[in-house]
Every structure is written in C-alpha cells, then in structure tokens.
Amino acid sequence: MTKVYFAGSIRGGRADAELYRQMIEHIQKTDIVLTEHVGNLALSKIEHLPNRDVAIYDQDTAWLRESDLVIAECTTPSLGVGYELAYAERFGKPVHILFDASRTNLSAMLTGDPYFHIHPYTTPSEVLPILDSILGR
C-alpha cells in the first residue's frame, strides 16, 4: 500500500474541505493517507492554539519525509500547501497537483516547475478517475 501525503488548504480557507474528504476516502480504498485530518469537515480555518504550531510543523514534515507520494488539491490558495510542495520536491517525493481550472489560475511557481505532475480538471466528476490513474488502479 502506498503512503500518501494529501495536501489541502486549512487556514487558507475550507471552501473545498468536502472535496478533500471525498478524495481522501477514495484514496483510502486501497492506500494509506497520512494526513486524513485535512478532510475533517469540523476542522476550522481559525483553529489556532498557542505552541501547537511547532508540533504541527514537525508532524507534517515528518509525514512528508515518510510518504511515498504527495497528492495536493490546489484550487484554494494556501501558503502551507505551497510550502509542502517545495518540501516534497526537496526530498524527491513524486508530487501530483490537481486543481479546478474553471475556478482558479494555478501559480506559475507550480505550473512552471517541471518537477510537478499537474492535473487540471474542469468538473468535479473528473477528480476520482484522476486519482485512480495516479495510484495505478
């Protein structure tokens, strides 16, 4: 089973949280998602406990180094996800980026970086089949 680091916006905004949840659930049919909490609909963007952030950073970077593969949903802009993508590249992890091209223009720092595998889509129905192809199903 592949260990997947799933990246999606938290404090950047939770507009796509339900999509993240569906994607994580779909990946979990055959593989492991280290960051299952990203799809937790109860997780608020304003959650912020003092001194918790260092623990979050340490855990997320440990999971990135442990993962076999990174899958990021990038329609909602996020500083944390941008950081995670560069971190994953630094450690040589394969990175797949999905985004809704009808709703956003992806950053040139991602589309212009030949390291990343970019998967634009225009309707939500395309998302799960893209995941299947990434996971070799």
Add this chain to the structure above:
Amino acid sequence: MTKVYFAGSIRGGRADAELYRQMIEHIQKTDIVLTEHVGNLALSKIEHLPNRDVAIYDQDTAWLRESDLVIAECTTPSLGVGYELAYAERFGKPVHILFDASRTNLSAMLTGDPYFHIHPYTTPSEVLPILDSILGR
C-alpha cells in the same frame, strides 16, 4: 545594498497589491528589490500566457538564489509564496514574514517552522517600521 526578494500573492489574489507596492517602494529607498513587478498594480491575477510559466519559474528561482534576504507579505494566501518560502529556506536565505494578524491566521507550516522570522502586525502603520528594523536602518 541588500538584494531583497519581495514575495507577495499574484494569482492567489491581488487584494494587497497596493500594500506590496508601498513596501517595495520603502525598501528601494536604500536597497534593491529583485521582484519589483509584484507591486505593479496593473499585474492581474488572471494573467496567463501559455509557455510563459516555465520562464517565470526559472527567473523567480534564480532571483531567490541570488538574493541576500527574502521579505514576504503573507496576509493573502498564495501557493507561489509558500513555495518560495520553502525554496528560500532550502538555500539558506534569511526569511522575514509579515502578515496582518487582524485579517488572517498564518499557516502552521510557517509559524511552526523555527527557521522563519515572523512579524505579525495589526495596523498598516506598523509595516514600514518593521521593514526598517529588518533592513537595519
């Protein structure tokens, strides 16, 4: 003169473009800003020319490696800025992050990373004095 890489949101949203412009102008009183275009109010978030993105990525990463210092205004979430911050860390560049704490909760991937110098502010009048202190004025 210090060569500053100024990072701010472009495709993530241009709500703070005028603030970026003022910050860049202030830095330029004594130092060099490699990324002056980030404060160009005519720069649209929907600007997207085919095959231009690789050139943007190559130029921005070259500027990051060439810079002495990175200053990022992070109130508006941006995938590109998140990527640039991790890239700057990888190359050992000092990184200063400013954000309006009355408008946003910064990502734990930034606040939890001990590498970064984080400068929260709550009124715009604090921003230029923070720049002065970063630049040793």
